[in-house]
Amino acid sequence: MKPLSLPKIEPDVIEDVLAWHGGDAREAISALLEDCQHLRLQLALTEAAASSGFTRGWRPHFDRSDNA
Template sequence: MQPAKILQPEPAWPDTAWPDPAWEVEAVLAWHDDNAKAAIRSLLDDCKHLRQQLALAERAISRGMTRGWTPRYERDAL
């Protein structure tokens, strides 16, 4: 009889750098025809929209449903 195989949980993101951050930067710049200011404005608008969506979700979802989880609007310092 062989020992039971211990299963490890799958990580949320693989350890490999995917998607490649350098590629993402190039993709954003290409989308905006290499206009860095337009790319920054677009990303800031996306952040604003996502913060608004998070605020709406915070009001709509009960504490019991999220088991006490509360959103954080600022990410941890790197």
């Protein structure tokens, strides 16, 4: 089975994020970091609630592995 690969982020997505925050890069980065923190918390809660049998031994990783 081939490992999953994440699609490359298109430049217009970055422009969309900046536009959403009125062109303020610091505000955009802050919001993305808050989103990341929220998702890490959700992952930790899921890890604590899901049994090993339910996930068939799979354990989440809190850090992504970049092979690029």
